[in-house]
Amino acid sequence: MSDCFIKIDGLVKRFGPFTAVDGLSFSVNKGEVLGFLGPNGAGKSTTMKMITGFLAPTAGRIEVCGHNVETERLKAQSAIGYLPEGAPTYGDMTPRQFLNFIADTRGIRGAAARAAIDDAVAKTELQAVMDQQIETLSKGFTRRVGIAQAILHNPPVLIMDEPTDGLDPNQKFAVRNLIKEMASEKAIVISTHILEEVDAVCSRAMIIDRGRVVADGKPDEMISQSRYHNAVTIVVGETDVAAARTEFEAVNSIAGLQEEKIDGACKFTLFPADRDKLLIEDVSALLVNLSWDVRALYAEAGRLEQVFRQITTADTAVEAIDEPEDEARGDDANQGVGASFE
Amino acid sequence: MNYFLPILRRELLGYFITPLAYVFIVIFLFATGLITFQLAGWFEAGSADLQAFFLFHPWLYLFLIPAVSMRLWAEERKTGTLELLLTLPIPTWASVLGKFMAAWLFTGIALALTFPIWITVNYLGNPDNGVIIASYVGSFLMAGGYLAIGSSLSALTSNQVIAFVLSVVVCFLFTVAGLPIIADTAALIPFMSTAVVSTIASFSFLGHFESIMDGVIDLRDLIFFGSVIGLWLMINVIVIELKRNG
Numbered sequence: 001m002s003d004c005f006i007k008i009d010g011l012v013k014r015f016g017p018f019t020a021v022d023g024l025s026f027s028v029n030k031g032e033v034l035g036f037l038g039p040n041g042a043g044k045s046t047t048m049k050m051i052t053g054f055l056a057p058t059a060g061r062i063e064v065c066g067h068n069v070e071t072e073r074l075k076a077q078s079a080i081g082y083l084p085e086g087a088p089t090y091g092d093m094t095p096r097q098f099l100n101f102i103a104d105t106r107g108i109r110g111a112a113a114r115a116a117i118d119d120a121v122a123k124t125e126l127q128a129v130m131d132q133q134i135e136t137l138s139k140g141f142t143r144r145v146g147i148a149q150a151i152l153h154n155p156p157v158l159i160m161d162e163p164t165d166g167l168d169p170n171q172k173f174a175v176r177n178l179i180k181e182m183a184s185e186k187a188i189v190i191s192t193h194i195l196e197e198v199d200a201v202c203s204r205a206m207i208i209d210r211g212r213v214v215a216d217g218k219p220d221e222m223i224s225q226s227r228y229h230n231a232v233t234i235v236v237g238e239t240d241v242a243a244a245r246t247e248f249e250a251v252n253s254i255a256g257l258q259e260e261k262i263d264g265a266c267k268f269t270l271f272p273a274d275r276d277k278l279l280i281e282d283v284s285a286l287l288v289n290l291s292w293d294v295r296a297l298y299a300e301a302g303r304l305e306q307v308f309r310q311i312t313t314a315d316t317a318v319e320a321i322d323e324p325e326d327e328a329r330g331d332d333a334n335q336g337v338g339a340s341f342e
Numbered sequence: 343m344n345y346f347l348p349i350l351r352r353e354l355l356g357y358f359i360t361p362l363a364y365v366f367i368v369i370f371l372f373a374t375g376l377i378t379f380q381l382a383g384w385f386e387a388g389s390a391d392l393q394a395f396f397l398f399h400p401w402l403y404l405f406l407i408p409a410v411s412m413r414l415w416a417e418e419r420k421t422g423t424l425e426l427l428l429t430l431p432i433p434t435w436a437s438v439l440g441k442f443m444a445a446w447l448f449t450g451i452a453l454a455l456t457f458p459i460w461i462t463v464n465y466l467g468n469p470d471n472g473v474i475i476a477s478y479v480g481s482f483l484m485a486g487g488y489l490a491i492g493s494s495l496s497a498l499t500s501n502q503v504i505a506f507v508l509s510v511v512v513c514f515l516f517t518v519a520g521l522p523i524i525a526d527t528a529a530l531i532p533f534m535s536t537a538v539v540s541t542i543a544s545f546s547f548l549g550h551f552e553s554i555m556d557g558v559i560d561l562r563d564l565i566f567f568g569s570v571i572g573l574w575l576m577i578n579v580i581v582i583e584l585k586r587n588g
Contacts, residue, residue, distance in 0.1 A: 092356060
């Protein structure tokens with residue numbers, strides 16, 4: 001079997017006049033963790049429902065481990081572990097009964113079933129609640145029952161719709177680690193609204209908007225598209241604000257700045273003229289000769305959130321990412337006091 | 343069988359881990375008892391048979407069976423477990439059949455639990471037990487017919503109340519198809535030939551059940567209930583497949 005576990009070509013889904021997915025094509029290889037990003041209604045869940053064979057595509061072709069989902073649905077579905085949105089489970093069953101049922105339907109019986117269930121339960125830490133009715137469990141436990149169900153048969157392809165939704169920070173951390181542990185042997189697709197999660201677990205991020213791919217790349221590459229990439233944030237005491245502003249405006253490598261008043265001080269965010277250069281070097285060189293009341297100074301890696309908003313709120317979304325002059329659009333309105341030298 | 347048995351097992355388990363099974367069985371037994379003794383006056387009639395007991399089964403099923411079938415698919419759709427079920431490597435027919443068989447077995451259990459009345463009638467007199475067995479078989483087949491209708495209609499909606507009401511209406515039509523009220527109404531429609539009227543009448547659950555209650559299990563009646571069940575389960579599969587297309 002080749003390493004291309006999921007192959008999608010020209011995928012379209014229409015619901016009446018509404019086009020939910022509009023010509024998606026991509027593939028996911030073994031070892032990749034693909035993070036699906038996008039606003040609500042962008043087509044993320046619909047795409048996942050089509051990959052897993054719940055919905056039939058209007059057009060296009062999906063192959064999972066070499067099996068066409070339309071014509072060899074059961075073979076494709078055997079290769080997939082799926083956590084649907086909201087992690088639905090049979091609430092009247094206990095996790096033990098539920099996981100036994102899943103093993104049963106996946107053709108895992110007897111000792112193999114016990115081993116598979118024990119393994120999935122250990123990975124999702126469900127031991128304590130195995131004999132309680134699922135509907136009486138907390139949201140976090142219910143979600144983990146859903147994850148245990150998805151990984152039970154050790155599938156080569158794992159599709160998870162918002163796997164950490166409803167989990168507390170510790171549980172989120174555990175689930176992310178679980179995904180990272182499994183990553184080398186599987187092709188994993190997760191959808192999420194939590195952008196830090198993409199940075200934490202995904203080897204690749206894909207932003208979908210109105211049913212189309214608007215950005216596809218490594219998370220850090222995507223972050224470097226942010227205008228915050230290599231920007232510098234500096235907090236200066238009230239007495240030196242005017243002087244600081246004048247000094248910053250005189251530095252050529254600073255293309256723009258943002259000010260935000262905080263308690264007895266002012267927070268400047270300085271944007272680099274060249275995003276590939278480390279602006280913090282210039283700023284610290286500047287500070288050496290000055291005795292300002294500097295309370296904080298740090299370089300920004302970039303903000304995925306800002307890239308996300310910039311891409312998904314722009315009208316010509318695909319172009320926006322390549323044209324720096326368009327970047328401020330849809331962003332300044334939310335960012336306190338903005339100023340630009342240009 | 344590998345596909346169908348896991349669904350059957352889960353569904354049967356689903357009945358007995360919730361109060362549903364116990365509530366249904368108690369109400370079914372109570373209602374059959376009440377109707378047999380109070381409404382039909384079985385005791386006063388003093389004849390050693392169970393006619394009075396079986397005669398009201400169609401009318402009892404008319405409301406009790408849709409109450410069982412309404413949740414079969416509507417509940418899965420509502421709670422989102424349908425997505426889980428349909429993305430497991432199981433063909434749609436196996437899910438449909440598994441759910442139906444579990445519900446049918448369950449109503450069979452409820453029906454079987456009416457056995458004390460059979461013991462009673464044997465204690466009190468010398469009934470024709472062949473007729474009684476035939477009637478039990480007929481009642482069971484008829485329950486299957488109602489269930490298949492209800493299951494299909496439950497797949498149409500995520501609202502159990504709608505599923506219930508639709509099922510009662512359709513089951514009612516199938517029950518009374520042979521009664522004069524339907525035949526007379528149909529005959530009023532212009533160009534309605536007597537062949538059509540009698541075809542409609544032949545769909546009557548009542549007619550087929552009553553002919554079995556006479557003590558003869560006619561192949562035609564078996565084929566009738568078998569094809570009603572088969573046809574409605576096929577419709578059920580088609581409805582689920584159509585929903586896949588959005």
